Amino acid sequence: MYFKILIVICVCVSYSANGIPLESSVQNLKRYFDPRVIGGENTPEGYAPHMVAILVGDEVIQLILCGGSLVKLNLVMTAAHCLTDYQIMKEFFHGALGSNNWKTGGKRVEFQNYHIHPEWDPVLIKNDVGFISLTEKVELSKHLQLAAMNFDFVGEEASSVTGWGWVANWALTPFHLQVLEVTTLSPEDCSKRVQEASSVWWPNAPPVDPKIEICTLHSTGRGLCFGDSGSALMSKESGTQIGIASWAFTCALGVPDMYARISGFKDYIESVMKQY
Template sequence: MDICYRFLILTISQIYLILQIVFENIYYNSWLIFEMKFIIFLGLTNLVCGINLSETFRNSAFGYHARVGIPLAERIQRDENNYFNSRIVGGVPAVAGQYPFKAGLIGDIIGFDGVSVCGGSLIHPSKVATAAHCWNDGENQAWRFTVVLGSSLLFSGGTRLASSVVVAHPDWNPNSVQNDVAVIYLTYEVETSSIITPIALPSGPELFENFKGEAAIAIGFGITSNDNGISSNQFLSHVRLTVISNNICNLVFPFILQASNICTSGFGFIGTCGGDSGGPLITYRNNEPILIGIASFGSALGCEIGLPSAYSRATSYVDFFNQHLKQ
């Protein structure tokens, strides 16, 4: 089954990559139609190979810490150490102030010696927005976050604050991935600067936008591919994506996707990857970034298969965030 699966997925991937050249300059709706066909074809591939579709497209947020976060933390820390040991020939990190609202999260998990990794967004000098599954993934519970601000590396540099005051959405459901948002209370208000600055939440007319078809940017400390670790050009890793409709995204995540989610296309084999959970999806208004999504879940097939990534839609949780900004 594994050989069948890998061969067919590889075949589809190669076809998809070739056709990307044909579709990349065509009107947005045209290549979205192709992406729909790809998703359907991928489903048929899984059926031919006898693979359980529910497992293939399962909720990747449930059990995140043991399956992704903790192994990835070890990997990132090891690769950062290797980077410093060879930094003369390894290049230099990106400028830390490129995304001054980006927060890295190192989580201490109850019952584990190792730590887990996630992302977040500074939305107030003393508040960070993240995914609820970074705090409690349905199987394991974090008891403390180390919040990293103003650094292009996760395990060194920047302003680092420990916090155990985390409030998940009261209706957070790890099984259905509904309401996957949380707020971290910092121990004090950080001093803002060119490398540490909160990002704005949607407001006014933006609250009624669905952002479909818009260019967006996802940012994270996570890996840049299924097989690669940290590289010299990965620091403050970001990827430009296109927001797609929930109707298309629902083909990949049936029964899981909600109106309170927002999705980006995986066209071109791009999207969020391991360790990006809780991190920001942003777009721009009047040349200023606004937070439109919090990275929530993706396909269990990995981050390079070309399928959509799903986020908690920021406009659906503005009231929740604002409630905590007032405290």
């Protein structure tokens, strides 16, 4: 049984990596072993009460696959690439919410259905928006709240992203939620920086589509890594969600991290949420 679970975990991680692709340089392998949002800090208890850990495995062997945000009492929004294999491996999927420590606190939840954007493109990593529903509604508390959507177009703005990151020693993740303060870039600056980074780190990196993508940048050594996919990008000014972690030049290379832009998917997001 555990052998089967290990195989499933390995497969899930390989698909999770599609959203945060790897460069091939062996010299950069050391970058993959920081067990958190790279350069982030531990969050105080109750911080980011919208966050949901999407896990794969069972009580003995489990791994963070992605993050997500609670948007209805029985609905979590995440990245589409986090859910591409849900149908064939759903027996191993579950979640944790209501605590910044996914291992020991909060509530375990089970999933029953999922939605992937109909125009999800795994090659160009576009329209990377998805939802996964809970088997039952949860009760809100000071440690569990819904994420409010921001459908306004955002330019440069102070923001933050939280996540449980990936990895240490290839299989360990931090139990405690990490937070990184970042700044969203203007569409022009984002496109320029990604183009420059592509010539160095990833020649076939997807082009930026500012209408449906938004990017952030902090500095070298601070950014997204494996397991952060699907996590919410939140505006510091309004406290609303403006993005969903999608892909990056792994990990924390001092170049932009990419998110699905909430304002670019207003119709789709509202259409799914109305079903719950």
